[in-house]
Amino acid sequence: MSSYQEILQNNNLKATHQRIAILEAIDHAGHIDVDKLFKNLRKHFPTLALGTMYRNLSEMSDKHILLEVTLPGQKVKYELKKEPHIHLVCNWCGKIEDRILDIEDKIKECEEENDFTVLDSNIVFTGLCKKCQDQKKV
Amino acid sequence: MSSYQEILQNNNLKATHQRIAILEAIDHAGHIDVDKLFKNLRKHFPTLALGTMYRNLSEMSDKHILLEVTLPGQKVKYELKKEPHIHLVCNWCGKIEDRILDIEDKIKECEEENDFTVLDSNIVFTGLCKKCQDQKKV
DNA sequence: ACTTAAATAGGAATTATTCCTATTTAAAAA
DNA sequence: TTTTTAAATAGGAATAATTCCTATTTAAGT
Ligand SMILES: [Mn+2]
Ligand SMILES: [Mn+2]
Ligand SMILES: [Zn+2]
Ligand SMILES: [Zn+2]
Numbered sequence: 001m002s003s004y005q006e007i008l009q010n011n012n013l014k015a016t017h018q019r020i021a022i023l024e025a026i027d028h029a030g031h032i033d034v035d036k037l038f039k040n041l042r043k044h045f046p047t048l049a050l051g052t053m054y055r056n057l058s059e060m061s062d063k064h065i066l067l068e069v070t071l072p073g074q075k076v077k078y079e080l081k082k083e084p085h086i087h088l089v090c091n092w093c094g095k096i097e098d099r100i101l102d103i104e105d106k107i108k109e110c111e112e113e114n115d116f117t118v119l120d121s122n123i124v125f126t127g128l129c130k131k132c133q134d135q136k137k138v
Numbered sequence: 139m140s141s142y143q144e145i146l147q148n149n150n151l152k153a154t155h156q157r158i159a160i161l162e163a164i165d166h167a168g169h170i171d172v173d174k175l176f177k178n179l180r181k182h183f184p185t186l187a188l189g190t191m192y193r194n195l196s197e198m199s200d201k202h203i204l205l206e207v208t209l210p211g212q213k214v215k216y217e218l219k220k221e222p223h224i225h226l227v228c229n230w231c232g233k234i235e236d237r238i239l240d241i242e243d244k245i246k247e248c249e250e251e252n253d254f255t256v257l258d259s260n261i262v263f264t265g266l267c268k269k270c271q272d273q274k275k276v
Numbered sequence: 277a278c279t280t281a282a283a284t285a286g287g288a289a290t291t292a293t294t295c296c297t298a299t300t301t302a303a304a305a306a
Numbered sequence: 307t308t309t310t311t312a313a314a315t316a317g318g319a320a321t322a323a324t325t326c327c328t329a330t331t332t333a334a335g336t
Binding site for chain 1: 208210211226228229237241244245251252253254255256257258259260261262263264265267271
C-alpha cells in the first residue's frame with residue numbers, strides 16, 4: 001500500500017497539501033460530490049479555492065487516481081480508484097454501497113451477440129437497503 | 139401504439155406544439171442532450187425558450203414519458219421511455235446502442251447476498267463498436 | 277540554500293439551470 | 307362555434323456551476 005504522496009508522485013503530480021487533503025477527504029467519505037467535499041475541506045483549509053478543487057478532481061480522474069461515479073439523478077461523485085465494483089444505491093436513505101459482482105458472463109454474451117468489444121462497465125442497482133426495508137414494514 | 143397527443147393527455151399534460159416537437163426530436167435522435175435538442179428545435183421553432191425545454195424535460199421525466207440517461211463523463215441525455223435496456227457506448231465514435239440483456243440472475247444474486255431490494259438497474263458497457271474495431275485493425 | 281516549473285488563490289468570465297410574470301393557448305364548457 | 311380558464315410559454319432576470327486568468331507561492335530537484 002502506497003501513501004498519497006507516492007501515488008501523486010508516481011503520476012507526475014506534486015504532492016501538495018491541497019491534493020493530499022482532497023484524497024484524504026474522499027477516502028473518508030467514500031463517495032462525495034464537489035460541493036460537499038469543498039465545504040468539508042474549507043473547515044480545516046480556509047484558503048482552498050474552488051478552482052483548485054475542480055482542477056485537481058479532473059486531473060486526478062484523468063490519471064486514474066480517482067474515479068467519477070455517475071449515479072442517475074445525482075451530481076457526479078468521486079471515489080478513490082480501487083478494484084472494479086458496482087453500486088447499490090438506496091433511494092430511500094441515499095446510502096451508496098460498493099459490491100463486487102462477477103459479470104464476465106454477461107459481458108461475453110454482449111460481445112458475442114453484438115460485435116461489441118467491452119472495455120469497461122458501469123452498473124448501478126437502485127432500491128432499498130436492509131435498514132430501509134425493515135423500517136417500511138413497521 | 140398511442141400518439142404523443144394521447145401520451146401527454148394521459149399524463150394530464152396539455153399537448154402543446156412545444157411538447158410534441160420535443161418528443162418527436164428525441165424520438166428521431168434516440169439519445170440527446172439539452173443543448174443539441176434545443177439547437178435542433180430552434181431551427182424550425184425559433185421562439186422556443188430554453189426554460190420551456192428544461193421544464194418539460196423534467197416534467198416528462200417525472201411522468202415517465204422520458205428517461206434520463208446518465209452515461210459516464212457525458213451530459214445527461216434523454217430518450218423516450220420504452221422497455222428496460224442497457225447501453226453500449228463506443229468510446230471511439232460515440233455511438234450509443236440499446237440492447238436487451240437479461241440480468242435477473244445477477245439481480246437475484248445481489249438481493250440474496252446483500253439484503254438489498256433491487257427496484258431498478260442502470261447498466262452501461264463502454265468499448266468499441268463493430269465499425270470502430272474494424273477501422274482500428276487497418 | 278537556490279532554482280524553477282508546477283500549482284494555488286482569488287476573482288473574473290463563461291456556461292448551465294432555475295425562477296418570475298405578462299401573455300398566449302389547449303381544451304373543456306356553453 | 308364561441309367563451310372561459312387553468313395551464314403553459316416566451317423572454318429575460320437571477321442564481322448556480324464550472325472554467326479561465328494571472329500574480330504569487332511552493333514542491334522538489336540541484
Ligand atoms: Mn464505489
Ligand atoms: Mn436507450
Ligand atoms: Zn436505505
Ligand atoms: Zn464506434
